[in-house]
Amino acid sequence: MPDIIKKILVANRGEIAIRVFRTCRRLGIKTVAIYTHADRTAPHVRYADEAYCISDTETDTSYLKADKIIEIAKKAGAAIHPGYGFYSENPTFVQRLEEEDIIFIGPSAEHIKLMGSKTGARNAMVEAGVPVVPGTKNAIRDVDDAKKTAREVGYPIMLKAVHGGGGKGMRLVNSEEDFDSAFRMASSEAANAFGNGDMYIEKFIVGPHHVEIQILGDKHGNALHLFERECSIQRRHQKVIEEAPSPFINDETRAKMYEVAVKAVKAIGYHSAGTLEFIVGSDQNFYFLEMNTRLQVEHPITEMITGVDIVTEMIRVAEGKTLTYKQEEIFRNGFAIECRIYAEDPSNNFAPSPGLITVYETPGGPNVRVESGAFAGYEVPLYYDPMIAKVCSFGKTREGAIIAMKRILTEYKVSGIKTSIPFHQRVLKNETFLAGNYDTSFIDTKFDMEDLQRKEQKDPSVALIAAAIKQLISEKISAQRSVTRRDVGESNWKRFGRLTSLGNRLG
Amino acid sequence: MPDIIKKILVANRGEIAIRVFRTCRRLGIKTVAIYTHADRTAPHVRYADEAYCISDTETDTSYLKADKIIEIAKKAGAAIHPGYGFYSENPTFVQRLEEEDIIFIGPSAEHIKLMGSKTGARNAMVEAGVPVVPGTKNAIRDVDDAKKTAREVGYPIMLKAVHGGGGKGMRLVNSEEDFDSAFRMASSEAANAFGNGDMYIEKFIVGPHHVEIQILGDKHGNALHLFERECSIQRRHQKVIEEAPSPFINDETRAKMYEVAVKAVKAIGYHSAGTLEFIVGSDQNFYFLEMNTRLQVEHPITEMITGVDIVTEMIRVAEGKTLTYKQEEIFRNGFAIECRIYAEDPSNNFAPSPGLITVYETPGGPNVRVESGAFAGYEVPLYYDPMIAKVCSFGKTREGAIIAMKRILTEYKVSGIKTSIPFHQRVLKNETFLAGNYDTSFIDTKFDMEDLQRKEQKDPSVALIAAAIKQLISEKISAQRSVTRRDVGESNWKRFGRLTSLGNRLG
Amino acid sequence: MMITKRQYFATVDKGEQEYTIDIVEETSNVFTVSIDGKSSTVDFARMGDNLYSIIIDGRSYDIDITEKGDIFSVLMGGDHFDVEVLDEMKRLMKLRTSAGLEGRQVIEAQMPGMIWKVLVEPGQEVEAGQPLMILVAMKMENEIKAPKAGVVQELFVKPDQTVAAGDKLAVVE
């Protein structure tokens, strides 16, 4: 008998909590929010039917409160959706829920654990016939053997320190003649840095793309894919723009990737939503990187090109039902792009920009989807991820989705804090991006900071005029302030109107 | 050679001006707004690339300034899109544009004129084979002849005064035996009311539905339909909720209506966007009412189920190009619903509610389209139509679109003025509406004011608590006001924050 | 911090039933509110000009409260309540005035607009429901009707005059 979920607690905050609540509200499922003291005014709190504070003290900003969350879920009779981050890929938490008989809307603890281990995941995928980046993984003991491996893997290869990290003790080797010297230097560097000179061989992927396949599985052995997302536009290893489908991979690659992804999901018996991340070389060869056993930030673009509500499917699967769709009922329609809007100042090296949002106008019109965790009057707290919203556009063609996004971003107004919107506007004008011909090095190599600094409008006249008038008005208001004093207690907006007309009219 | 339109002036305001500008921004067409003094802060003004005030004085609120509009369009080198209302169906204005060599993005002056005349439109449609409401239209001279006509038309029939109006001098006749007395009484009533007792016969449509077919035509003789919209939910003859496709008509009726609509458009050589309005009886017979020779308020729902941008097509046609699509390339996908959001107070007999909008949060998430002419800080003026926005939902099924709309409306927050949002929320819960089984009498007969007054939450406790706390806080603020005075000039939002914490913290 | 305690008397939608409400402010944002003795813990936070997030014993409500004197227009999830909240003194005053001034009706504008026509003159006798003037707002005509039969005592407006919601229009006694 399937368990019917009547109430869902989202063990998360901000836009993703609201995203899950939206599906619940549509399905008539009651919702429970948790919040910290710092998040009392966050929009997910007022969106929910119930809301419980999990902070121990006023300064406690943590959402990692398993005991409290479990207590609330039990008392409220709610299943738990983890969102992304926080407890979403924590097998211990999921294990506890299983023990406490609370439904977890996500995969099993074992699958989370398996995919959380790099080696475990790699082995499971190799077993399921999924290609992984070729190499040895074991320390090189014999240089000649190693060269043989390198030949099999195919140059260029990377020599990597077994105990390394942070980019140190790595050497790119383009051909066999460079192997000996590269191996010596890298090994000695590794020995110095990590106290161990062991090295292994990995194929070096030229022009790497980050392409991921969205999958869904249920507890009855059914699994399907919802096509791919291209996530190669990254800054500081953070995705900033994603699109579906990928403009890079060809249909043959696509078909192969879908096939291995679904095969792997079935092989390991995975259920709920998940994503297989691949690195794809410029030669269209693809290799498994890791599997994310959760709902991803960028899932809306997949929903837009398929019409599938991934959260609905996750809930169904958690109830023990079968997926709504069979693979042959899933169609791809059009193109979708997502821009992640961060509270960061792109004109100041992307410095975090928390604070009070004074103006918040979200884009309207056709072909737009906004998943936001902000509103006018909201103070973006210091303590959490700087992503305040995701904005997605849709088009029948990739070009259509891009020009829609350009239009959409011009309508997105946020005052009080700085956001990454101007950064996105620049990327959308970059020729390499427009050609759909970018890899993961895009931000560093193709989109330099010049792109960001470059102005559409070279003439600063309008800015000069605006600033000068604002200065004049501010001077008048301070002059006015020194002679008049006003009452407290009038409406905020009345006062705003009065200040405006004061600024405009006083002479 | 087609004229390429590089700039468009929208001779309109509010949401429809922005709607047209959105397409322009997407297509890279420059935009020109016109505005009255009262509309200086309206959002269409800042959306446009250029903006010109057309008021003669500060108190002049008219947008009907043909001379000024033409002068601006000429100077700016812009084509004119009329939106709806104002000059959109004014053949004299369009004639002048033709003379002044300004491109009008709409049909020809002749077609507007033809369809603007009730008799002309009727005759043209009859000629094109479109069914019209059967009847005589000529004054009854001989009662026996009239009875014969009534028999042909089929009972029930309406007797209507030739010179009548406003519902007076009308009589419903259900069968021939009632004819004589009804005729005598109606005729005498008409003679008293209008000084003329002439009557004519029209078929009375039982359970009438308002169903309209969206059409597009170009100047090369191509025409197509974009399916129908059901617009039977009306209040005071104003549409309030529309849906596409109609939940009422069957596929046979649908096919017939599409066919006659396209035939008629081709027969009269109509170009640009237009709508044929039909009255459809409970027996699925349909009759032409009138043709709207403009973009309609409710066009977005048609765009949502077809993926066609109607404004793009209007621009193409005005440029002399052919339509982008052929009929066989148009597909219907899913269901869409539109709610028109008015600045009216549904709890106070829909009294107009202009004023300053202090909070304005538009709905996000999937399957929503908002076309809005408002924002937080905008003062809705007294002088114009009270519709401030249209909100549309999409679903794979009609039920899906309805539950999406319910979710969407809960996210739409407008403070400072009253809106019709609660009214829409009631309609969406009405059983007759949910069954899709409503006709134009719905608001009066099926959705009574009780629906509107009825509360989801019968227990007033939460409202009592909220009001009492607000009263306490207000009392504290006034107490505070009497002892402190504050400086003018601090940020509006800073002050808001302070007042909030004042309200929350002072004890 | 000072603890604030207040007692109020409230009615809903001009109904007969009177509720006795006792409020205690416990800490910043947190109140204990009893309605006719039934007590709840309430977390009250402002989100925007009229928008509040209220959490009552774990239930979360997103509420719009418009204040007009002592009447609070509360909108929540499509439901609308007009709540009058009076303290003891105001309640007593109201009981007295409603007894004393029953015959005198001050007619106020229910919405902002422009007075298009004035249909009566001072001193004129009017019937209940008789239109006194026509106010135009947002392209719609709204008849302002006499709430009761009586004599027009005063007219505060002229044709073409703009009025705000709450402005006095006339007195019928």
Place this chain on the structure above:
Amino acid sequence: MMITKRQYFATVDKGEQEYTIDIVEETSNVFTVSIDGKSSTVDFARMGDNLYSIIIDGRSYDIDITEKGDIFSVLMGGDHFDVEVLDEMKRLMKLRTSAGLEGRQVIEAQMPGMIWKVLVEPGQEVEAGQPLMILVAMKMENEIKAPKAGVVQELFVKPDQTVAAGDKLAVVE
């Protein structure tokens, strides 16, 4: 109404070029602004806290202006300009101070956050670019570096202290 006239001197993005701006307020909302003698008519209206609609000779702009002292951060259509607007007196003062205090650098927080680590001590010599402290905001660490070589004269913050944007952190001389 009094007519207001003002003259300002402005620079953009800390550039070399100085613009002379003359403003006359003509009527409510309408200004005549000349930049180095080139004159425009400007209609200026406030839309929201920092949001303005500006119409210059018929061109319409939707602009966000953030004011910080005399520096106006202007965002329009994805373009960002930092404009410093000074009157004659402030301009003179600035010329003087920048001559006098060249060697002394006050380091301010560029963003709000929490001081995680302080890496130097008062009196310590530092190189240009050497990290002085680490500020954490929104889960990201940000190194606060010495803008020039010198000696740490003062430290205004301690670990775990919360700072606002613009707060003084240290002085290097």
